[in-house]
Amino acid sequence: MEQNDIKTFFSTELLGWYRLIKRDLPWRMNRDPYRVWVSEIMLQQTRVDTVIPYYNQFMSRFPTVTALAEAPETEVLKSWEGLGYYSRARNLQAGAREVKERYGGIVPDDKASVAGLKGVGPYTSGAIMSIAFNRPEPAVDGNVMRVLSRYFCLEDDIAKPSTRVGIEKLAVSLIPEGAAGDFNQALMELGALVCTPKSPSCLPCPVMEHCAARLSGRETELPIKTKAKPPRAEFRTAAIVMGSGEQEGKILVRQRPETGLLAQMWELPHLLLPPDKAKLLADTAPKEQGELAEMISRMLESDTSMLIRPRSWFTDADHIFSHIHWKMRFYLADLGEEAGALEAAAASAGKGNALVAAESTAEYAADARAGQAEASSIYRWIGKEDMETLPFPNLFLRILKQFWA
DNA sequence: AAAACGGGGCT
DNA sequence: AGCCCAGTTTT
Numbered sequence: 001m002e003q004n005d006i007k008t009f010f011s012t013e014l015l016g017w018y019r020l021i022k023r024d025l026p027w028r029m030n031r032d033p034y035r036v037w038v039s040e041i042m043l044q045q046t047r048v049d050t051v052i053p054y055y056n057q058f059m060s061r062f063p064t065v066t067a068l069a070e071a072p073e074t075e076v077l078k079s080w081e082g083l084g085y086y087s088r089a090r091n092l093q094a095g096a097r098e099v100k101e102r103y104g105g106i107v108p109d110d111k112a113s114v115a116g117l118k119g120v121g122p123y124t125s126g127a128i129m130s131i132a133f134n135r136p137e138p139a140v141d142g143n144v145m146r147v148l149s150r151y152f153c154l155e156d157d158i159a160k161p162s163t164r165v166g167i168e169k170l171a172v173s174l175i176p177e178g179a180a181g182d183f184n185q186a187l188m189e190l191g192a193l194v195c196t197p198k199s200p201s202c203l204p205c206p207v208m209e210h211c212a213a214r215l216s217g218r219e220t221e222l223p224i225k226t227k228a229k230p231p232r233a234e235f236r237t238a239a240i241v242m243g244s245g246e247q248e249g250k251i252l253v254r255q256r257p258e259t260g261l262l263a264q265m266w267e268l269p270h271l272l273l274p275p276d277k278a279k280l281l282a283d284t285a286p287k288e289q290g291e292l293a294e295m296i297s298r299m300l301e302s303d304t305s306m307l308i309r310p311r312s313w314f315t316d317a318d319h320i321f322s323h324i325h326w327k328m329r330f331y332l333a334d335l336g337e338e339a340g341a342l343e344a345a346a347a348s349a350g351k352g353n354a355l356v357a358a359e360s361t362a363e364y365a366a367d368a369r370a371g372q373a374e375a376s377s378i379y380r381w382i383g384k385e386d387m388e389t390l391p392f393p394n395l396f397l398r399i400l401k402q403f404w405a
Numbered sequence: 406a407a408a409a410c411g412g413g414g415c416t
Numbered sequence: 417a418g419c420c421c422a423g424t425t426t427t
Contacts, residue, residue, distance in 0.1 A: 044423045050413065084411025087425080121424045142422050159422090161406075197420070198415080227419090229408095261410065321411055322422090394412070 006210045010151060011176045011183065017206035018186030021193075023048075026055050031181070033107035033132035034065050040127045041092050041119060045085060048192065054083055066105045068096040077264060077391040086265060086391075091119030109133045122168070130180040138171035139184040140164055143191025149223035150195060153212035159226045231325040235278035237296045238270035239333045240403055241308055243381050247335075250381040251403070252304070253390070261321070266390045268399060269379070270328065271299045281329055286313035293331045300333075304379050309336045315402065319395040330399060 001009075022028070025048065027039030038058060042051045058079050062068040068076070073093060080089035095117035099107055107128070108114065115125035126139035138144075145158040145167055152170070156163040175183050194205050200219050202208050213219040241252035253266050273281060273292070281292060293310035300308040314330040382390065384404045392400065 041423095045411075045421075047414075047421080082412075084413085085423090087410070088423095091424085119424070123423055145422095164423095225422095228422095263410090319412090321409095323409060 001210070007174055009210050010207050011174050013206045014186045014190060015176055015179055015183050018182060018189055022185070022189060023193075026052060026059070028185075031132050033109075033128060035059065036132040037095075037107060037120075037124075037128055038092065040124045040131075041088050042083065044088060044124070046083065050083070054079070064105070065096045065099050065107065068093055069100040069105075073264075074389075074391060078389065081391045081397070082394050086263060086393075088119055090263070094118040095120065107132070109135075111135065111137060122164070126168075127184065130175075130184045132181075134178070134181045136172065136175045136180045138168040138175075139188075140168050140171055141188060143188045143195075144171060144184075146197065146223050147187055147191045147195045150200070150213035150219055151207060151211045153216065153218065153222065155222070155224055157226055158223045228322075231320055231323050233278075233325045233327060235273040235281045236270045236326055236328045237273060237281070237292045238268050238328055238330045238399075239293075239296045239300060239308065239310065240268060240314055240330060240399070241300065241333045241335070244335055247381045250383050251400075252300075253380055253382050254303075255378045255380070261324075262393050264391075266392050267396045268330070269296070269300055269303070271296050281327065286316065286329060289313075289329070292329065293333075296331065297333060306335060308333050311336075315399065317395060317399060326395070328395075 025039075027035050029035070039051070039055060042055055042058075061079055062071055062076070071093070073090065076089050076093050077086060080086055083089075098117060099105060103113070111125060111129050114120060114128050115122075120128070123139055123141050126137040127141075129135040129137040130139055142158075145164065148154065148167055148170060149156075149158060154167070156166065158164070158167075171184075171187070190205070190207075194201050198220075202211070202214050202219060205211070205214075208214055211219070213222045239252075243250040243252070252269060254269050255266050256262050256264060258264060273295070277292065277295070280289060290310075297308040297310050300306065310331045310333045312332045314332045317326075317328045317330065319326045319328065387397070387400055387404075
């Protein structure tokens with residue numbers, strides 16, 4: 001059979017299959033461009049099952065572009081809490097504000113305008129244009145690269161940006177006349193339900209008979225993809241500082257900087273350990289680390305001008321981001337009058353009031369500067385009920401819940 | 406071109 | 417416990 005017939009077969013069979021079995025997802029209720037837009041942003045790097053509850057809550061709280069544009073930023077961030085990649089939420093709201101101001105609150109039926117919105121890249125602009133407006137644009141995500149790599153037996157590394165560009169050209173050529181939205185969703189649906197990464201279910205696949213990878217028995221070898229580097233380890237000590245007097249029953253939290261990791265989210269105060277101290281955390285029992293407790297307490301004194309007394313070890317927690325592995329140790333601390341046991345231990349370890357040892361690495365220096373630049377104005381005492389208002393990343397939310405359990 | 410940027414699911 | 421998933425922005 002000729003290549004063009006193989007392509008036509010693919011498009012026709014896939015589209016027919018999708019129209020029979022497509023899942024009933026909340027963002028498929030209608031073609032409202034705003035609903036499509038929100039769903040596509042949430043679905044970046046995130047599975048359908050995870051997104052569904054967030055999507056429903058988000059749409060009821062921010063039903064229109066204007067509602068989102070006019071909402072307080074913290075509220076938007078709070079609604080994104082636990083979803084990850086928080087710049088998506090801030091970019092989405094920035095986009096909503098642009099649509100409100102420049103396009104009167106109507107998402108424009110124009111590729112360049114949509115592609116110009118913050119947080120909207122090649123995939124998302126293609127998805128919005130095709131799904132909401134039925135324009136023949138490619139929407140190439142990981143599913144699509146996997147499906148097409150297998151069906152056409154493409155051996156390019158899908159981790160390379162240039163590969164996506166090539167697959168986009170192929171994808172456009174496959175779009176059936178007048179069915180761009182359904183076809184693009186069909187491609188992703190097949191990748192999600194049938195042509196899965198690990199063990200694809202070829203037997204029920206609507207296009208198996210002309211799948212080049214399957215025909216040559218190579219469906220599990222494709223697509224080719226270079227593996228990511230493992231995350232680098234970072235050791236951090238953190239404190240749960242319990243207030244007294246006015247602050248009785250409250251604890252000390254702070255807001256992260258405007259940019260970078262977990263930007264603008266709230267957190268328990270913590271400190272990146274230089275490599276030599278990190279070994280201490282890794283190798284020594286929590287209760288014998290007066291020195292580490294002492295370091296975080298000195299950092300807090302310098303930031304807040306309050307006398308912080310570490311009292312006891314609370315818990316250890318690991319958190320793995322895509323590029324960093326945080327190994328954290330939490331101490332309970334208060335503003336007590338007398339020195340705590342841990343401080344005594346630190347003193348006997350021979351550490352006086354000297355500041356934390358000079359930075360050993362560029363990373364540590366950068367972290368220390370960022371911490372200092374934001375110091376003092378970003379700290380705040382919160383009670384249990386404030387957890388419902390301030391956005392915290394999951395790792396800190398878990399610790400807070402454990403503390404207030 | 407490579408790194409930064411979360412969090413959860415599967416085996 | 418280790419491996420996998422992968423869009424956009426920034427460097």
